[in-house]
Amino acid sequence: MIEQDERACILYIEDDDDIARIVRTLLERAGYRFLLASDGREGLRRFHDERPDLVILDLGLPALDGWTVMDRIREFSDAPILVLTARGTETDKVRGLRAGADDYLVKPFGNAELIARVEVLLRRGESPRAAGEPVVRARSRILEEHGIEIDFDAFSVKAEGRPVDLTPTEFRLLETLIGHRGQVLSAEQLLQLAWRDPTATGPDRVKFAMLRLRRKLGWDRGPDSPIETLRGFGYRYRPPA
């Protein structure tokens, strides 16, 4: 890294000045570099420009709302996103996690709790590639199956000839499933193998990532998806017949 400032950088996208000021004080006191964007559009622009290590995202935002901002970020990045919002219903939480949030904290929040959650997400982000590299990696650098082409060295994927933008997590998820072809992997196993995070927040995270992965690969149509769901057990990559 050529970065001169080695502090972890946190982008907070929030239109409420009072909360923004409190969070800034907390995070700066905890040793983080703090960036603020006061609407969704500015938030996306700063995300592109500054590549923060973590995003804290309000949902009710002018210009672009938080859901849209999260969608745009998730199209190309796995940067951890902590949703910080007044909307605390179960539906909102599920929707937030489905859209790709890593954690969800409802206002008003405890100062120590916010810092603790930020620390957890940042630690998760720096976990190194795990030892359990999929077998397929050693055998073949490019794999063509089920209408997709995966280049394991370039981390690129094409579906029916067109490039597919997978986030790093989605790529590892696909790599893990293919590396364990024919085997059923539970959500917990996938959290360890693909997220490298045994403490991550349960099966919903896997479920929603799997939905996104299938959709991006065009594998979400019908029961013949190469990625099978075995209800109550987990997921299995079906080798071509």
Ligand code: CA
């Ligand atoms: Ca707001």
